[in-house]
Amino acid sequence: MEDDSIPVTVLSGTLGAGKTTVLNHMLSETDRDLAVLVNDMGEVNVDADRVAESSDIADEDEELVELSNGCICCELRGDLLDAIGELTASDRAFDALVVESTGVAEPLPVAQTLTLGFDQSDLDPTEFYEETGIEPLEGCHLDTTVTVVDAHQFHEAMQSDEILDDDGTEKHLGDLLVEQVEFCDVLLLNKCDLVDEERLAKIEETLEMLQPRAKIVRTEHGHVDSEELLETDRFDFEEASQSAGWIRELQQPHETAEEEHGVTSLVFEARRPFHPERFADLLDEFPDNVVRSKGHFWIASREDDVITVNVAGQSVRVAPGGRWLDALPAEEREQQLEANPELEAVWHDRWGDRNVRLVLIGTEMDHDALRADLADCLLTDAELEEDWSTYEDRFPTFERPDEDDEVPAESDGDATAEDQQEEIGIAD
Numbered sequence: 001m002e003d004d005s006i007p008v009t010v011l012s013g014t015l016g017a018g019k020t021t022v023l024n025h026m027l028s029e030t031d032r033d034l035a036v037l038v039n040d041m042g043e044v045n046v047d048a049d050r051v052a053e054s055s056d057i058a059d060e061d062e063e064l065v066e067l068s069n070g071c072i073c074c075e076l077r078g079d080l081l082d083a084i085g086e087l088t089a090s091d092r093a094f095d096a097l098v099v100e101s102t103g104v105a106e107p108l109p110v111a112q113t114l115t116l117g118f119d120q121s122d123l124d125p126t127e128f129y130e131e132t133g134i135e136p137l138e139g140c141h142l143d144t145t146v147t148v149v150d151a152h153q154f155h156e157a158m159q160s161d162e163i164l165d166d167d168g169t170e171k172h173l174g175d176l177l178v179e180q181v182e183f184c185d186v187l188l189l190n191k192c193d194l195v196d197e198e199r200l201a202k203i204e205e206t207l208e209m210l211q212p213r214a215k216i217v218r219t220e221h222g223h224v225d226s227e228e229l230l231e232t233d234r235f236d237f238e239e240a241s242q243s244a245g246w247i248r249e250l251q252q253p254h255e256t257a258e259e260e261h262g263v264t265s266l267v268f269e270a271r272r273p274f275h276p277e278r279f280a281d282l283l284d285e286f287p288d289n290v291v292r293s294k295g296h297f298w299i300a301s302r303e304d305d306v307i308t309v310n311v312a313g314q315s316v317r318v319a320p321g322g323r324w325l326d327a328l329p330a331e332e333r334e335q336q337l338e339a340n341p342e343l344e345a346v347w348h349d350r351w352g353d354r355n356v357r358l359v360l361i362g363t364e365m366d367h368d369a370l371r372a373d374l375a376d377c378l379l380t381d382a383e384l385e386e387d388w389s390t391y392e393d394r395f396p397t398f399e400r401p402d403e404d405d406e407v408p409a410e411s412d413g414d415a416t417a418e419d420q421q422e423e424i425g426i427a428d
């Protein structure tokens with residue numbers, strides 16, 4: 001990184017978590033000259049006088065940039081880069097930039113925009129530049145992503161049915177909270193004044209399990225040492241994308257020891273399919289103490305398809321995960337096996353690579369009971385010999401590539417797995 005490249009800190013966090021409070025505290029406390037870019041759907045509460053005081057920029061209108069007609073994780077991605085480009089292109093003297101996202105913004109697309117937009121990424125930028133018409137910026141880099149968590153509302157938010165609208169995209173509050181926690185470098189556990197020590201320790205344990213890489217800092221009224229958030233050099237796109245706790249648990253399956261406050265994870269694996277009705281029933285009634293689950297599964301009614309599951313709080317979503325290699329034309333299967341020789345070792349004589357693999361993270365989970373509930377959803381020995389096509393399958397139907405198109409569904413350009421991700425209230 002060039003020495004004079006300006007470090008950018010992005011603040012995320014659900015509505016009312018305390019982002020603005022943190023930002024105002026930073027402005028009053030830091031010796032650095034900060035520029036601030038606020039993406040707010042409503043009124044901007046950042047104290048413009050404080051921005052002016054903390055910055056050498058003469059015109060206070062210009063060091064506090066507001067983007068208020070949309071969200072920087074969606075349609076304002078280009079505006080975000082334009083605004084930063086204008087700030088950095090001028091002679092204004094500031095040595096760090098703080099971007100405050102809206103309470104509904106997902107940090108990953110914001111970080112992706114900034115990383116690609118700052119021309120510092122190993123990611124393939126072609127599609128991004130074509131789609132946005134954006135020229136990469138020089139002179140700044142994404143340095144730290146921060147998620148502010150409201151300790152007082154944490155458990156309620158995880159259990160909440162509340163649906164948020166982010167420019168037409170609906171999201172569960174718990175789902176958004178998990179995304180914000182799973183993608184960040186620093187977690188500010190704010191509003192600690194409203195929560196007792198026992199509860200704080202439990203929330204911290206949950207946050208550590210969801211996001212082992214982030215530094216957790218407890219705060220009251222946003223009082224944090226700004227140096228924890230500015231020019232920390234903590235951000236790394238690949239690391240941040242791979243740092244969620246569920247990824248670690250799936251990669252190194254192990255039963256976690258009971259933590260002091262009951263936060264544990266378990267990995268469930270099987271080499272036979274779920275019965276589509278029984279597994280749909282279980283997802284309908286998924287236990288509340290499972291705060292996070294990810295993985296893939298095989299259902300008896302769909303021989304060819306991998307389906308992925310994504311549970312965050314009260315949100316349960318399924319999406320297409322491509323095809324089992326065993327269901328691919330022979331030539332392509334051989335190519336894939338050559339490229340992934342480790343699959344040979346787990347190849348099943350009858351089922352090929354078909355399998356079930358789920359990670360569950362939660363508080364006070366009864367592992368034996370959960371394993372038994374999941375095992376009850378698998379086909380019995382007798383059912384394995386039945387005609388599976390007669391089973392009722394309430395899972396969503398996913399668009400598939402043409403039969404002679406040999407590309408797995410998950411990499412199909414017309415219907416990506418993400419586009420097809422469906423929230424399931426299967427019983428409805």
Ligand SMILES: Nc1nc2c(ncn2[C@@H]2O[C@H](COP(=O)(O)OP(=O)(O)OP(=O)(O)O)[C@@H](O)[C@H]2O)c(=O)[nH]1
Nearest residue numbers: 014015016017018019020021103190191220221222
């Ligand atoms: N008790 C308590 N209240 C806090 C704390 N931090 C912030 N608040 C209050 O919580 C409310 C929301 O804080 P903001 O800083 O506006 O939260 P925000 O995340 O910027 O909110 P949005 O911009 O609406 O997403 C305000 O009334 C703050 O005064 C804290 O640590 N303890």
